[in-house]
Amino acid sequence: MGVEGIGASVVRKEDRRFITGKGRYVDDIKLQGMTHAHFIRSPHAHAKVKNIDSSVAMKMPGVVGVLTGQEIVDDKVGNLICGWAISSKDGTPMKMGAWPAMAPETVRFAGQAVAVVIAETKNLAKDAAEAVIVTYEELPAVADIAAAIRPGAPQLHPEAPGNIVYDWAIGDEAAVKDAFSKAANIVSLDLTNNRLVPNAMEPRAAIAEYNEAEEHFTLYTTSQNPHVARLVLSAFYNIAQEHKLRVIAPDVGGGFGSKIYIYPEEMVALWASKKVRRPVKWTGDRSEAFLTDAHGRDHVSKAEMAFDKDNRIVALRVKTHANFGAYMSLFSSAVPTYLYATLLSGQYNIPSIYAEVIAVYTNTTPVDAYRGAGRPEASFLIERMMETAARQLKVDPADLRRKNFITTFPHQTPVIMAYDIGDFGASLDVALKAIDYAGFPARKEKAKKEGKLRGIGFSCYIEACGIAPSKAVGSLGAGVGLWESAEVRVNPVGTIEVLTGSHSHGQGHETTFAQLVAERLGVPISQVQIVHGDTDKVQFGMGTYGSRSLAVGGTAIVKAMEKVEAKGKKIAAHLLEASEGDIVIENGEFKVTGTDKSIALPMVALAAYTAHNLPDGMEPGLKETAFYDPTNFTFPAGAYICELEVDSGTGKTSFVNFVAVDDFGRLINPMIVEGQVHGGLAQGIGQALLEGAVYDSSGQLVTASFMDYTMPRADDLPSFKLSHTPTLCPGNPLGVKGCGEAGAIGASAAVINAITDAIGHNKLEMPATPDRVWHAIHGNA
């Protein structure tokens, strides 16, 4: 490794602009003649829109226009799509209700837009919105899964009888039934995976500009995947053709999944910019983020695990109800199916698995991928189950896990996934040592004497990342391929630009990707510019989610560099009058092995562009492109152990220690990787202890601000102890697996397992607030 190459914890290239206030987020951008949009949103969870009277608003100062849902339908702007087709187990396709960008007739969740006011300033738009009179006829609403599937429940969409989107299954039901009939022990568990609000710190925003002369649109937007946004906007929403639409996602302040989707507000901004012939800006406020950003999780599950007399797992049966909210968001259908049920084997040898997933409409905000997306729900279920089983079978939870670990690879699970490599025992061993598991009984005893309840909890998670082999996901219903592209441009003076279809919104790609170049070409990272987030610069790409950017996007960069290097070697061999096979690249120079002859990269680049002396028939220039389609998912895994104390008088939980041991394969920048783990752990712990979106029975979100929804603060969290036990991924040349979601996937089970260990019984839902923990200790009296 060089000082800036693979494995070096170099500080981030992008940081200087952020720490000096020079970051450029969408809301920081101003265009000439820009107007401001403010949406009029339904206060009701379910209602008919009877009338919209904007006559007074239209006469108010600074008002440019009031546009309604009916107008967007009349202009034939397409309804929002879901990009992954899932069929029920009876073979019928998923039942998708229509979702117009603004509701012309019926609103199905509180916060759904019915109209938009465009005005000279944001305040004038807000003032005018107050004067628009919308008449609603309220309809009965269903706010949770139980209410939605009750016989006689109010119906959301005529397309989906009983509010059921699909009733899907995976695995061998008969084999599972047979295994259960022969089992020595059966452990069962009911679980709720609480609904979360992603809450990236930068609220969503969009600025749309229509250039009448060119008949061309530009959209600045807070997106994790600007090319996917352009594709969907042009192919499905009929707003602009792909070559007449430029999508720019500049600095984006966090995503966590919530900025994957193409939301109604971006569609309306684009459409409205052509209608009013002026740029239109919309910046969401936090209240709008709570009401309209796709939420995450929200599962209710029943799980049963069968063991033989030696405590080996013989089968797993799971039935999950997933709340989709009022509409099917872009990737909602894939989350509780192919991103969830396919991970239910966990780290364990489980001969047979059967999982049913019933997706349900409710009058709530749509639900989609949020950091981990299906995998946290699977991991939480399996790891709560293993801890529950250990207690029921009266064996040590570490021993039960170890006995059932998969130890030979590749390993085909009964639920599609083929794990390529791992060493689950190694991660657990390091974690046990780091937390001093052997000393825990003495620490628990000591705490007891001090009046505290101490507990320890495990979570041995696995996830499928590097999303994903296009052919595989295509066969499972995905509407897009999930490859990645890269272009490496060596400029005539030897500086390098790398164009990637991945998008960085905090992950540090500008540094990590530059390190890949530094490693191979020996140039300093200051000479490398990573270009992303602009569809006019980068030809195409699938964006950033599912911990895919390095394993898929990074590999595309490597593939493009290989082509650049091959051409560079040809040029160098020609100039040095040597054989191409004798040329090696070291420290920014092309060298003839075994001699002192060399030529620096800038000279090779200059020769490529002057083209005065190139090998016969060679094209000038030094720029190459690669598209990389992965051959398999990657499988990051790890062992997390949480030790904590519960105050039985208050129900408050305090961390004693939190150990996270991960296998991400090769680490490019360990400092950045550890930062990703810290953030993921905070979100997993947030889910376990603090966070939860709560609706009342009428469908009002009662946790719709930072005053009501508990975001983790600095003093809610411990410092974390991290270690790595890498096994190199065989599926890509870098040997990397992905690290972005691990913490959020693994942490919550460790915390709940620790609290239930401390309080001595298992009935505790997330978030385990002091109130809930106190009641769990003292009963409901």
Added chain:
Amino acid sequence: MSTVKLTVNGKGVSADLEDRTLLVHLLRDHFNLTGTHVGCDTSQCGACVVHIDGRAVKSCTVLVGQANGVNVTTIEGISKGDELHPMQAAFRDNHGLQCGYCTPGMIMSAIDIVHRHSGQLDEDTVRHELEGNICRCTGYHNIVKSVLDAAGRMKVAQAAE
């Protein structure tokens, strides 16, 4: 409408504004100081923290009328030319930021924390003092490290002056 006169990053400035305008919007919309961010609408998140007369204040809690005559320092005003403030450098060196959105507010709060505690800080104190600033990316682990590191750097810098 009112005319507001104040000092921002050492320069005297004025603007004619609606009375309901908040200081954060004055800075962002009128003076193009877009490093100060808006992350919520309930004064919880701290992304908009600036210094008013040397004290950390959430600029979304200040009406422009209240800012008349005050001395405001924003994230754009704390480095000396190309030389970063020790807190900025500590955030970079300890990977105390990821998406960068909460970072300006974090840095402005953290400088005030170090000043108020005369540089005498431990982890628990830093975590408690940061409760008015929300970060969704870092899990605070490296922010806490950054602030503790900067407390030392600021002491050295002060001694040198």
